[in-house]
Amino acid sequence: MAHQVHRQDFEFNSHRLIRIHHVWYSFIKYCEALKYGEIEKLKIQDGLPMLAEEVKKKVKFTE
Numbered sequence: 191m192a193h194q195v196h197r198q199d200f201e202f203n204s205h206r207l208i209r210i211h212h213v214w215y216s217f218i219k220y221c222e223a224l225k226y227g228e229i230e231k232l233k234i235q236d237g238l239p240m241l242a243e244e245v246k247k248k249v250k251f252t253e
Contacts, residue, residue, distance in 0.1 A: 213238045226250070 210218075217239040221229075231243040 211238055213240075 228244045228246045230246065232239060233241040233243070
């Protein structure tokens with residue numbers, strides 16, 4: 191069963207706003223918080239991210 195989210199586009203100060211499913215929003219916020227790293231084996235179900243089985247962070251050492 192596919193999740194249906196009604197998409198609405200609005201023009202506001204030359205920015206385009208769209209509605210997204212709350213699961214995508216959670217995934218985007220997680221990616222923002224991660225900042226750097228890799229997400230491996232991302233599981234997608236019915237077009238939505240469901241699970242990342244393994245998450246690795248990269249640590250950069252500068253001289």
